[in-house]
Amino acid sequence: MPTGWVTDVPGLTRNQQLHALGNGVVPAQAIAALHTLLPAYFLPALPGEEAAA
Structure with a gap:
């Protein structure tokens, strides 16, 4: 969203x-988590380590 989309609305409290x-940031957080976790999941295990299930 552009800067000020919610914060520059006169009369809104922080809670409002x-x-x-709402949940507007959830999709971006999910993408960040997948970019972090998936490469580790699909990398082969090093000798002496268990592979990911």
Whole structure:
């Protein structure tokens, strides 16, 4: 969202701003988690380590 999309609305309290944002950041967080976790999951195990299930 552009800067100020919620925070520059006159009269909104911080709680109202957070409520307006809702789950808008969840998809971006999920993508970041997948980019972090998936490469580790698909890398082959080193000798002496167990492979990912």
